[in-house]
Amino acid sequence: MENTLFDFISKYISLTEEEKDAILSLDLFRFLKKGTTLLEAGQKSKNSYFVLKGCIRIYYIIDGEEKTTAFYTEMDALTPHCVINKAPSEYFISCVEDSILLISNSDMEAEINSKFPKFELMCRILSEELLAKERVDFDAFKTSSPEQRYMNLLQKRPDLIQRVPQHQLASFLGIKPQSLSRLRARLLEKKS
């Protein structure tokens, strides 16, 4: 668990043993049950999440319907929009599975970043990377059909298709559950 975290950090900066201990002493690890809500729409929060184990999702409630738009699994980091713009959240976050998360808050992060330039550097690089990647993902979504998106997902994140309920996958792909079901049937047909 600590190893997962430090392996991740080591991709960006190197930490001394003291620094590692300092991080661990903050006691940020949290064990959460499937279905636990971490953030509600309308709510303000300062918490950021890093997934050590399990899966969390972002979803909206639009016309009474849940619309899941993003999944975060092992080694994924998420700072909600409401933390950045200090406004009520536009979306919910909850656990898709029993999960182990590192939960930090923005005040604490600001303090650490100003004390340890190394950490600030890591955060900059990480968010620049995530931003560039999000851009490319968004582009791929725009330029492809639901069927292509599904096949792309099958390639890039096959695990998701196993661990996530299909109606959540459907809205993640920008379609209705019935359409995903039909689409899958269509693909099976094609293969044979």
Next chain:
Amino acid sequence: MENTLFDFISKYISLTEEEKDAILSLDLFRFLKKGTTLLEAGQKSKNSYFVLKGCIRIYYIIDGEEKTTAFYTEMDALTPHCVINKAPSEYFISCVEDSILLISNSDMEAEINSKFPKFELMCRILSEELLAKERVDFDAFKTSSPEQRYMNLLQKRPDLIQRVPQHQLASFLGIKPQSLSRLRARLLEKKS
């Protein structure tokens, strides 16, 4: 022009006159003609862009078709994916209009960031903001129909609809030019 830049920076950090002069002495401003290509797919580059005036776009060529996925206008910043992952670019960048850009390269940025922690701080905050916003934009795209996306654009970036050719807007909205034209006709019909 300098003012546009410093107004932008002042939202994040405050600069002394010396620091401002130092930035200006780097001579990063570039004047570009409409249609100029800044980056080609397959090419490697270290350049980041900040739009002071005008408009640039990201586009792909898929099956011989141009697919425009993003527009950057006044006060927008863009670091291409290829700069981040040091791999050949998956997309093109070109000027939609005559534009004034600030063009920096990643080596230079790394140097400045390590010399001036203030700058590193700005870059971190900026990319965290952009990442959170990109997430919300992507979500809005996923959860809405082409018609809703168009109406949303009409509200949020009415200028774009004026300054950008419709076939580029269409792929930005994830549809074909014919569909956008039809969609617009449908909306006009509804209004009356």
Next chain:
DNA sequence: CTAACTCGTTCACTTAAGTTAAAAAATACA
């Protein structure tokens, strides 16, 4: 144990986007 729910699938029908083609309008440029 059964009633209530949730989830995935199927079906018939509606709606809108994709496709192909052609014409009309706007723009560039020689």
Next chain:
DNA sequence: TGTATTTTTTAACTTAAGTGAACGAGTTAG
């Protein structure tokens, strides 16, 4: 200015996603 080129619109037809409803399997709760 007139011609070429690009952009936008229109139309007819195809394809696939949305909608509303129903069904069975699996799960949960009383």
